Amino acid sequence: EAGVTQFPSHSVIEKGQTVTLRCDPISGHDNLYWYRRVMGKEIKFLLHFVKESKQDESGMPNNRFLAERTGGTYSTLKVQPAELEDSGVYFCASRPDSFLGEQYFGPGTRLTVT
């Protein structure tokens, strides 16, 4: 079974540009989460999808961040326009819709805004 995959693994962009991160959850996992770790700080929750619906987006930092999950499969996280403080590692996790399910994390996307 393939794990959670994220693309790209690393992105370097200039301040003001737009970047789109993609997450492919484990097949069949209804729950999809985005987290990020900015330099030196803890990993923080951004939002949670159940299928295509946003269950909890309380962690989204501001309206420069837009997450979508069309069709309830893969998800994208767009940052527009990117700022220096957006630099960090963005993790995606997925979980099956079962009581025993764990959140399985992807390898992360390292975003560098210069």
Add this chain to the structure above:
Amino acid sequence: AQKVTQAQTEISVVEKEDVTLDCVYETRDTTYYLFWYKQPPSGELVFLIRRNSFDEQNEISGRYSWNFQKSTSSFNFTITASQVVDSAVYFCALSANRDDKIIFGKGTRLHILP
């Protein structure tokens, strides 16, 4: 509010020594889950363990063991006979219920010296 504190930012030990990573948590929920994740140099987050708040039994898995004490709100992680491959950043984490966001500590970077 929920919070996870990992007071040890960085630890270095010589191979084969035992090492304990400390974790203290705060939550007002009576039902919650505690986790440990490992982040090796390759960057992915690897799930190690999940405990629920009603199960205070210590757990051992090979060289790894976990000590959960509700009285002190601690969930410490011990590696016995450490190996170089154990070098990684270790995150302690908390969630109020299985479907909720995970709150991470800042992580402890562990160096195992040959």
